[in-house]
Amino acid sequence: MKKAFVIGHPIKHSRSPLIHGSWIAEHGIDGSYEAIDVAPENLPAFMERLRAGEFVGGNVTIPHKEAVFAVCDSVDPLARTIGAVNTLVRLPDGRIHGFNTDYMGFLGNLDQNAPGWDGGAAPALVLGAGGAARAILVALQSRSIPIILLNRTRATADRLASELGGDIIIGALDEVNSAAPLAELVVNTTSIGMHGTRFEDFDLDVLRPETLVTDIVYVPLVTPLLADARARGLRTVDGLGMLLHQALPGFEAWFGVRPEVTPGLRAKVEATL
Numbered sequence: 001m002k003k004a005f006v007i008g009h010p011i012k013h014s015r016s017p018l019i020h021g022s023w024i025a026e027h028g029i030d031g032s033y034e035a036i037d038v039a040p041e042n043l044p045a046f047m048e049r050l051r052a053g054e055f056v057g058g059n060v061t062i063p064h065k066e067a068v069f070a071v072c073d074s075v076d077p078l079a080r081t082i083g084a085v086n087t088l089v090r091l092p093d094g095r096i097h098g099f100n101t102d103y104m105g106f107l108g109n110l111d112q113n114a115p116g117w118d119g120g121a122a123p124a125l126v127l128g129a130g131g132a133a134r135a136i137l138v139a140l141q142s143r144s145i146p147i148i149l150l151n152r153t154r155a156t157a158d159r160l161a162s163e164l165g166g167d168i169i170i171g172a173l174d175e176v177n178s179a180a181p182l183a184e185l186v187v188n189t190t191s192i193g194m195h196g197t198r199f200e201d202f203d204l205d206v207l208r209p210e211t212l213v214t215d216i217v218y219v220p221l222v223t224p225l226l227a228d229a230r231a232r233g234l235r236t237v238d239g240l241g242m243l244l245h246q247a248l249p250g251f252e253a254w255f256g257v258r259p260e261v262t263p264g265l266r267a268k269v270e271a272t273l
């Protein structure tokens with residue numbers, strides 16, 4: 001039987017077992033996917049279990065996403081650029097390869113729910129410059145989309161843009177109303193939206209009518225930003241699809257089957273939010 005895992009500390013809240021467990025059942029795979037609580041001091045010992053062949057691979061979440069760099073035998077260059085590994089694969093010779101699927105999740109979500117979203121020439125407006133923003137900037141750059149990056153702490157955005165290079169215009173979050181009319185895509189990567197919080201000073205009336213608004217916060221599923229955008233007739237995509245789509249490449253690598261993000265799977269996960 002092929003066994004996979006998600007490790008984190010804590011890990012109880014993870015929806016990954018539900019996602020992967022559904023695909024295992026759907027495809028009749030002789031496999032399992034379990035959530036395992038691994039404290040930081042126990043990470044090296046856990047990686048030895050993976051190396052020894054107990055598992056085919058798994059996912060890595062907080063607080064291990066950066067620490068696993070040191071224990072992987074090889075790391076995908078894009079995961080290095082993003083600065084985090086979220087997926088591990090045990091190779092047949094026991095070596096461990098790490099990669100990052102968050103940027104694929106972001107792209108897969110928009111490709112599925114807003115086809116053609118990347119066809120225009122206007123910049124994407126990215127709000128926030130934290131850990132998740134890194135993967136999203138890499139994703140947008142992979143589609144050659146120019147970026148305006150605004151962050152509450154402007155220096156953090158400056159640092160991130162100079163690390164990534166490319167076509168990124170930087171600003172502070174309080175410049176949002178002058179930057180927003182230029183964009184055809186608005187992406188919230190800040191934690192604003194969790195617990196119903198909203199961008200108090202963002203006037204969505206300045207947006208072009210064709211603008212797509214997406215939020216990577218998915219609890220609540222319809223954040224105040226998405227609700228305000230919908231109320232103005234703008235297209236929106238919520239953040240749950242990113243969580244579902246980021247799981248695909250790992251599953252395929254471990255179990256040899258490319259599953260699908262179906263409305264049924266989405267409904268199952270949505271019911272747990």
Ligand code: NAP
Pocket residue numbers: 102105127128129130131132133151152153156173189190191192194216217218239240242243244246
């Ligand atoms: P993070 O590294 O802590 O970054 C947080 C970002 O939010 C920073 O840019 C921070 O700005 C900004 N921020 C926080 N509070 C703010 C406030 N009151 N006003 C303005 N800006 C504020 O967090 P993260 O890992 O990037 O995660 C961000 C969110 O994305 C979380 O809600 C997480 O659950 C969600 N997420 C979703 C997915 C998915 O699959 N859908 C994947 C990853 C993350 P400063 O630099 O000024 O502090």
